[in-house]
Amino acid sequence: MRFRNTRNAATTAVSTAAVAVLSITLSGCGPDSGAQADPAGLPVSGGTLRLSIENEPECLDPHQSPTEAARALTRPLVDSLVRQDDGGRIRPWLATSWTISTDQLVYDFKLREGVKFTDGAPLDAAAVVANLEHVVAPETKSLLASSLLSAFESAKAVDPSTVEIRLKRPDSTLLISLATPNLGIESPATLKQDPAALCAKIVGSGPFSSPGGFVAQQGIDYVRNPDYKWSPEGAGHTGPAWLEAIKVQVAPDKTARFGALTSGQVDAITSVSPTNAKEFGALPGFTLHAKPFPGINFSYWPNTASGPLADVRVRKALRAGIDWDRIVKNVYFGVFEVAKGVISPTTPAFNTALQGEYATDKDKANKLLDQAGWTARDGEGYRTKDGKRLKLRHMWSDASITDLATQIQAGAKELGIETVEENLDGGTYVERLLSGDYDLLDTSFSASGPDVLRVLFAAENIPTAERGIANNISRYTGAQSQDLLKRALSTVEQSEQFKLYGEVQKQITEDAAVFPVYSDRVTFGARSGVKQVQFDADGSPNFYEIWLTA
């Protein structure tokens, strides 16, 4: 039996509703949906948004690139089969409806009629099949999108407007994955190009196109797609985007970005620094838009497979012995909140009962280190065992965490643990990531649901030379958690699934497989004439809705 499922399909994501429109303005300048608040009233069409962003993708193609930057820069270019709205619900987009077989293995999508890519090609079932096959093709070397399709078996065009996707096993996350730009639909003709060509320029059916594509170290320019009339259900309007054009330039220096905004060189900036965020309140004419990131907190990740942190007592000592609250306050001035859990509190299925496990207790930490055998001290006050110093190599490649790393280093030193900061170039970093040659790493990972736990903690996602870059960077294999993650994947009943994810968090906390630091927040600073700033479920700004006044 098959059943019509436009509504029920949304089940896995429903409680992202808790996150809902947590889009907040830190500046106190009123709600960020300026369109409604503006006395002039209705949105105005036209104008160019000049935006300065922090990070550029190493490759634009969302099928290939795993970066948040690629996701944000391609959302204006590619549409998806479905859209995950602010409330976490799955809504029709390029697919107007879909059915799911009772065994959860066959999905049938009915495509919208009349959709055209910006190169003129029509959207049909064959185009969707070509995209899915492009993502999983080994030569695409997809670093994220293919893992979103890990259950994918095959896709076929039943008729020009019906696509059938077959899965190897039930995957309760498929619709959420299909909603991401990583599985966005590109014009099929362009997919035949060399993957490197797609890294510079992609063609979709989105509200904008970019004839010039992405230029490294410079940025990307977009122009409005005048034919656009297939915005997703629940969007703020229909028809073409309000903005006539977007000019995005890359400026990695946060102070320079802020200066460009306040001096009027750009209309908006991403990734506002905490010190600058504090300044928005006193800046007339500018508004800071922010939204808590659902997903994995910014965290330190222990190598649980080898080195001193393979001992769970040392991991627990590090977690309990460092005053994370104080460090987060010092570095982020209250703009970010200290994290007390495996996933961020705005993520559905966040387990609130575990927060006590993340309290600072230095006595407990020192006792644990003694128990683990690190009892002796050397001349510099560091703990030793068998004459070897308790030394942790923290590997990173992003200079923006220098202060945080410095303070965590100071906190670890109080416990008698030396952290060695290794600021590496990208190539060396990846090499050592794949070989597991590190003790500590750091990252956050935004995602709209608790399924992200699988991305970061499932054994099959440990980065290795054979597998390539993957996200289980703590190299965690805890047997109970692995079992729970597997069960959650095949559980469709949401409350049951969330219970399993709650238990996973408990087990990961028990195993101290991650040191949460702070809950990330996506920030977008703009002059107040930039109206209707909203964020997608994954935290990317939604350029389709933005409009400009003077």
Add this chain to the structure above:
Amino acid sequence: MTPPNVALPLPEAVVAPARPRRLGFAIALGVLVLLALAAAFPQLFTGTDPDAADLGATLAPPGADHWFGTDQNGRDLYARVVHGVRPSLLIGLGATALALVGGILLGTLAAQSGKVVDQLVSRLLDVLLAVPGLLLVFLVAAVMGASGFTAVIGLAVGALPGFARVARAEVLRLRGSAFVEAAHGLGWSRARVVFGHIVPNALPPVFALGTVSLGAMVVASSSLSFVGLGPKPPTAEWGAMLAAGRDFLSIAWWPAVFPGLAITAAVLAITVVGGRVQSGIERRGR
């Protein structure tokens, strides 16, 4: 940050300096002595570890506990400024020394060799001169990776043509002078004439250029650290400290102001003393 390789400043009037200039010179000399002492023995000035972060006192304002306040990581800024003397000045000093030696060698080679070598070396120097000094450093850093060492190499390569040109001109001038011809007349070997008579006499103007360019070199090395091409953190280096402090200017002035003052004071002192040394050398040369 003009590259120090443009031209020799005009000779100063040969008169005894007036009293205020002598006072300025005395102060500058005092500052230099203090800097030299701090570079050699920083522990004479502070017992505090410049890298020790006090998580309970981040961005603490200047006061009795921390004379210059603390930075964003609770590190004592006075200790960091003192310990920063060595890395901050050594890069400029090392680059000047390297450029000086390389410049004299290349200049002499060009002047003493045949036309072909002279043309080759001179055009190579022209090419180097055409590239702005800091861009050269970026190039070196891109190839060799950013560090204090590459900063020295890059700055030295950028400054070398200036020294080489002066050295070449001096050697050419001296080659035709009477005492050199006399030396040749005595049947001395060419090497003996060049290294025994020509080079020693060509040195003073090159050294004079070195003393005045040192200040510019120190500013250039701070600029490199400011943009992240100097010694790696957590090394206390003035340019890097200034860059880090700038992010907090709106809430705390001290992390940027004290390293900035240190750079200013050091460069002023070097320039004043260097200017005096230069005019001394020129007077003697006359």
